[in-house]
Amino acid sequence: MTSRHERFTGWQRLLHWVMAACILAMLFIGVGMVSTVKPLYLTLVSIHKPLGIAILVLAVVRLALRLRYGAPSLPADLPEPMKLAAEGSHYALYALMIGMPLIGWGMLSAAAYPVVLFRGWHLPAILRQSDSLHTLLWDAHFYLAFVFFALILLHVAAALFHALVRRDGVFETMASVFTGGEVAPAE
Amino acid sequence: MLAWLCRMRQHYLALNNLLLNNILKTLRCLIVGLEVCMAASHKPPLGSLALIAIVIGLGAAIFAYTAGWFSPQRLTPDRLVAAFAPPTGVALGHRRNHAKGICFTGVFEANGAGSELSQARVFARGQYPVVGRFNLGTADADAPDATVRVRGLGIQISTPDGQQWRSAMINAPVFAVSTPQAFYELLRASHSKDPDAMKAFAAAHPEFAKFGDWAKNGPWTGSYAEERYNSLNSFVFVDGSGAKHAVRWSLLPVAQLVAVSADELAKRGPDFLEQEITQRVASEPQRWTMVVTVANPGDPTADPTVAWPADRRSIEIGALTAQQVQAERDGPCRDINFDPTVLPSGMRTSDDPFPAARSSVYAKSYDLRTAEAKDYPRSVTGAKP
Numbered sequence: 001m002t003s004r005h006e007r008f009t010g011w012q013r014l015l016h017w018v019m020a021a022c023i024l025a026m027l028f029i030g031v032g033m034v035s036t037v038k039p040l041y042l043t044l045v046s047i048h049k050p051l052g053i054a055i056l057v058l059a060v061v062r063l064a065l066r067l068r069y070g071a072p073s074l075p076a077d078l079p080e081p082m083k084l085a086a087e088g089s090h091y092a093l094y095a096l097m098i099g100m101p102l103i104g105w106g107m108l109s110a111a112a113y114p115v116v117l118f119r120g121w122h123l124p125a126i127l128r129q130s131d132s133l134h135t136l137l138w139d140a141h142f143y144l145a146f147v148f149f150a151l152i153l154l155h156v157a158a159a160l161f162h163a164l165v166r167r168d169g170v171f172e173t174m175a176s177v178f179t180g181g182e183v184a185p186a187e
Numbered sequence: 188m189l190a191w192l193c194r195m196r197q198h199y200l201a202l203n204n205l206l207l208n209n210i211l212k213t214l215r216c217l218i219v220g221l222e223v224c225m226a227a228s229h230k231p232p233l234g235s236l237a238l239i240a241i242v243i244g245l246g247a248a249i250f251a252y253t254a255g256w257f258s259p260q261r262l263t264p265d266r267l268v269a270a271f272a273p274p275t276g277v278a279l280g281h282r283r284n285h286a287k288g289i290c291f292t293g294v295f296e297a298n299g300a301g302s303e304l305s306q307a308r309v310f311a312r313g314q315y316p317v318v319g320r321f322n323l324g325t326a327d328a329d330a331p332d333a334t335v336r337v338r339g340l341g342i343q344i345s346t347p348d349g350q351q352w353r354s355a356m357i358n359a360p361v362f363a364v365s366t367p368q369a370f371y372e373l374l375r376a377s378h379s380k381d382p383d384a385m386k387a388f389a390a391a392h393p394e395f396a397k398f399g400d401w402a403k404n405g406p407w408t409g410s411y412a413e414e415r416y417n418s419l420n421s422f423v424f425v426d427g428s429g430a431k432h433a434v435r436w437s438l439l440p441v442a443q444l445v446a447v448s449a450d451e452l453a454k455r456g457p458d459f460l461e462q463e464i465t466q467r468v469a470s471e472p473q474r475w476t477m478v479v480t481v482a483n484p485g486d487p488t489a490d491p492t493v494a495w496p497a498d499r500r501s502i503e504i505g506a507l508t509a510q511q512v513q514a515e516r517d518g519p520c521r522d523i524n525f526d527p528t529v530l531p532s533g534m535r536t537s538d539d540p541f542p543a544a545r546s547s548v549y550a551k552s553y554d555l556r557t558a559e560a561k562d563y564p565r566s567v568t569g570a571k572p
């Protein structure tokens with residue numbers, strides 16, 4: 001298979017797909033946990049916190065890779081508004097990947113909950129206790145979660161549009177997680 | 188049709204580099220199906236666009252389902268919290284249940300005996316700071332003290348390793364119902380306009396009788412200091428060897444219990460409990476011993492309406508001392524959620540379904556009341572927001 005574009009580096013692709021799975025899981029875990037009183041609630045919460053912090057760490061690594069290695073250029077024939085939308089939405093996605101976990105952490109800190117990641121393993125508070133800060137961050141975590149999900153849906157729609165309709169090679173810049181990009185033999 | 192197959196092959200070539208091969212194969216089958224359906228239209232991209240729409244629509248639908256938007260019958264924290272609302276309206280800025288209360292600070296002094304059951308730091312001999320709250324089991328923040336049967340105590344014990352043990356206990360010897368779902372039904376019945384609702388509830392829930400018997404015949408006292416507070420829910424302690432022990436715990440008052448009739452209490456002021464405990468602690472710190480009861484194998488650990496037999500092993504693991512009482516409005520307990528699942532390592536939840544339900548509901552109650560702080564303003568200027 002040949003692509004008109006260079007691709008994201010192997011690490012960038014690996015991180016993209018691992019994080020896509022984690023972030024989608026987080027969104028579903030989030031809305032699932034706040035809508036049940038069953039013991040599942042505690043299980044989901046105990047995944048939500050460490051996974052969210054893992055996403056924060058990975059997002060910072062990913063941002064560093066992005067700054068170091070950049071991204072393939074978009075096809076020259078892509079209409080200007082679509083280019084803008086692509087770039088703008090990628091900025092927004094990075095902001096949310098880093099912002100959401102920080103907001104979650106800050107929200108728990110402002111409520112004086114211990115931020116336990118694993119049994120006996122907890123993070124320090126990053127904010128003093130404050131009901132107004134807690135409320136602000138709670139609202140942010142809530143509304144931004146839905147913004148995040150909507151943005152991901154748009155992002156997936158765009159990715160599939162590139163892959164199935166435009167077939168312009170943009171999808172392939174991110175497609176494989178394997179560095180070499182070997183082609184699986186077509187059956 | 189050949190054209191379709193060609194397109195399929197192109198799709199395939201365009202995409203075959205993908206790890207998600209299998210998922211995409213399924214999607215491609217979908218496209219084939221769609222395009223066959225739309226064969227009459229002869230507009231190739233339509234199938235792809237429809238597929239994209241389906242993926243997005245399905246994603247959104249599964250999300251909405253997970254969030255419970257299609258499940259009005261699912262018992263959610265929101266619904267359970269709403270069920271507490273008294274006919275007079277919720278007490279904005281206050282806890283949605285156990286709404287009336289007063290803060291205290293003090294210490295928990297561990298005698299070291301608990302280490303046999305749990306490796307939690309809080310059981311190592313030593314003194315650990317406590318923030319607590321005496322409270323009444325009512326959703327009405329202005330309820331006269333004598334009108335509320337259930338009295339509670341919330342505590343938060345902090346250890347130097349940064350861990351916390353939070354617990355919210357009540358004076359009843361057993362809980363009213365066996366499951367969170369039944370608790371919801373109890374709330375609905377008690378707020379129902381149907382005069383027979385409570386009778387119907389009690390008939391459908393025979394386990395309610397034990398609690399009802401205590402409520403009617405158990406002793407009343409004139410002081411928070413004379414009450415015994417019970418965890419009722421069971422938890423699991425993990426000792427140093429990794430062995431697990433199903434336990435419940437109680438705080439036993441050192442103060443002498445003086446039974447006072449409900450009629451007698453009704454003659455006292457609406458806040459007599461708060462005034463009494465403030466004066467009592469000011470003149471002398473008040474103490475409770477903490478006793479952990481260990482279940483025998485086979486004892487019911489999932490049902491807080493069933494007390495364990497009296498001969499079960501119990502261990503005195505330390506003592507709680509209340510040293511100072513503060514009004515809730517500006518007090519240190521105000522913005523704490525005494526969530527019973529905030530446990531140090533060495534303690535876990537058991538198969539008792541209540542702590543999880545309580546945690547989810549207390550968090551909701553906390554979110555609501557902290558957002559309503561302006562309806563319960565602090566009196567001290569410069570107090571923490």
Ligand code: HEM
Pocket residue numbers: 012016019020021023024066071072086090091093094097152155156159160170171172173174175
């Ligand atoms: C679920 C969360 C997801 C997030 C947060 C996310 C985020 C991002 C970001 C920030 C970029 C820009 C690349 C960079 O600058 O590093 C990107 C690119 C890309 N993503 Fe995602 N993505 C997600 C899911 C998906 C999914 C499910 C697909 C496929 C269906 C996908 C397909 C792509 C493609 C094809 C690109 C390359 C676009 C380009 O060349 O600029 N993404 N993604």
Ligand code: HEM
Pocket residue numbers: 023026027028029030031034048049050051052053055096097100101102103104105108115141142145146148550551554
């Ligand atoms: C990528 C990161 C994250 C995503 C996508 C995410 C997403 C969500 C979502 C969708 C909800 C449910 C909102 C609702 O419907 O009420 C939620 C709730 C919550 N999240 Fe996160 N979250 C993230 C990170 C974190 C982190 C790192 C923490 C804490 C360390 C955290 C703590 C919480 C808490 C405590 C709630 C429940 C709030 C409440 O109702 O009291 N989140 N999150």
Ligand code: HEM
Pocket residue numbers: 267268281282283284285288320321322338339340341355356357362366367370417418419420491523524525541544545548549552553556
């Ligand atoms: C599903 C069952 C239960 C529900 C829905 C429920 C609900 C609530 C709510 C909404 C609060 C206010 C929380 C806050 O805003 O911080 C609360 C507080 C409290 N509950 Fe429960 N509760 C349940 C079971 C129990 C049980 C079994 C006990 C006793 C063993 C108990 C004892 C307490 C106490 C003592 C408080 C006051 C804590 C404080 O001072 O902040 N509750 N409950």
